[in-house]
Amino acid sequence: MPDRTPSDSGAAVLRHPLLASIDSPSDLRALPESQLPEVAHELRSLLVDTVSRTGGHLAAGLGVVELTLGLHYVFDTPEDRVVWDVGHQAYPHKILTGRRDRMHSLRQKGGLSGFPKRGESAYDTFGVGHSSTSISAALGMAIAAKQRGERRNVIAVIGDGALGAGMAFEALNHAGSMDIDLTVILNDNEMSISPPVGAISNHLARLLSGKLYTSMREGSKSALRGMPQLRELVGRWEEHMKGMVMPSTLFEELGFNYIGPIDGHDLESVLKTLRNVKGMPGQRLLHVVTHKGHGYEPAEGQPVTFHGVTPFDRQTGEFRKSKAKGPTYTKVFGSWLCDTAARDPRLVAITPAMCEGSGMGEFAKRFPQRFHDVGIAEQHAVTLAAGMACEGVKPVVAIYSSFLQRAFDQLVHDVCLQQLDVTLAVDRGGLVGADGATHAGCFDLSFSRPLPDLVIMAPADENECRQMLKTGYEFNGPAMVRYPRGVGPGVAVDPAAPALPIGRGLRVREGQRVAMLAFGTMVAPALEVAEELDATVANMRFVKPLDRELILALAREHALLVTLEENTLAGGAGSAITELLNAEGVVVPVLQLGLPDRNVDHATQAEQLAECGLDVAGIRDSVSRALAALETKAPRREQTLAG
């Protein structure tokens, strides 16, 4: 990696002389091919340096350095469209496409997004964050280009993990039957976030181990150099042997011309193959083999840890100490899961490819027979749980709120309609910080609330989270506990704490002027504000069923109700309360506070909350204004105060 040299300011900076001359892929294309290995070297260096400071996704980007260079060198981007899947591997792409000097701002408020984003650059052809969208989007672009009579290459780059999702196969299925030019590059590093799972992954491994065919082919090629007639004959024999030695690939069966596997770190081979692919008509799938974390030893050795990282020391690969106190909600879930499984042999746990992120590592080790990582397959995960519940086991699906969006109909049709006993541990509910809008869990309360028979809970602290998991698990029907990313207020967890009475909230402070009806993460800031405003605070606990008696009592006793939730205001928990009041014919002013009707970009969680007026200062302001308005104006019927 390039040396550190003192900058004018005396601070150590990294020198990347070649990268410094590349402001767009045109500059890259102007370089002789002989300089590309050095560009690759500098790219890796800059990538490690950047992410060691900002945090973010590292190992995947390191693995696609040569592929990224090759794509921008060989293809005429952005005229040719490169569509990245998930987009967590796109940092090298950002560096080469005019964003080098802003990499230090990655994932920070006002800075570069951690994912491709159409508004950020013309080279970001499709906004991503969620997995397995690339082939559909690329196919759509290819069809549009054909219809408009525009000739361009369209290339989807998808990982072996992302390929396991149903949506990727829906797209292959469609594309394979069409008269269309489309390139799919399969970036196979034999890793998802965790080691990949499933039969597709086994199929890819078999393709990679088809060494016999590959070495026969390579050996014969060099042997026949200078003997053209014989080479043609052997070429035909080779096709015949290919069929005999290697079963045809899944992709060929789906109508794709399969090319590869090639070594994705051999720049010469990457460039040569991309040039060949560029001229080919029809649908082709190029199988590129890479190594997650390539070129940075700590990441190569620990690709799971270095998938997504907090800032670390680039020399040693050691992480900076976290200042956070207490366990994350994810950890609380993980230990509840293990404790419950130890007592109840009926418990099974399901994750759609998020074992570590969802806190299930310990469970997977201790109860491997009852642990099901289904790959990036949220829809399948939920319906699989439904099937299990039909047969008397007790499934717990741990899923990120934003990924549960994928499985909405499965939740409606397969779980709730049949009132099946499935517990959903919905992590990352609310704003998630640096991953930004793609990963924010802003909608789960709105989309789950209309479902009959679903119990929905939101804990105010760590202990309540455990109690709610117990409550949901013991409830004989569908139940969901939604908790946020990160740590809570630091309440000690009592493993023996009882389940909660369903549909009962809790008054946590008594006041006179206003009642604050808070859900989940909003209880703590509501309590902080309450002192100053002489407010009653209720920890509502249940979004469904709502605590009717508590709400009506609060409405009787106070001149103003304030609902607070870390979910979009549209159709969320506050709306549930106003619906109930309307249904009961109760007229009381209600101020609804929650997430706004717009996407909230990457920043820290605290910055995002402040931006949405959901930090202590923001809540205090909104409530004070509402109280002032109420005190100066004559009361009206039907008052709903805007937040």
Ligand SMILES: Cc1ncc(C[n+]2csc(CCOP(=O)(O)OP(=O)(O)O)c2C)c(N)n1
């Ligand atoms: C719908 C959805 N589910 C889960 C995730 C979380 N996720 C992000 S990257 C990833 C693994 C992707 O593996 P692969 O496509 O092989 O890419 P690699 O990291 O190996 O380069 C997962 C599960 C996601 N982004 N989107």
Ligand SMILES: CC(=O)[C@@H](O)[C@H](O)COP(=O)(O)O
């Ligand atoms: C790219 C992706 O989808 C995941 O890697 C995600 O960024 C993980 O987020 P957490 O850090 O919240 O687990």
Ligand SMILES: [Mg+2]
């Ligand atoms: Mg992979």
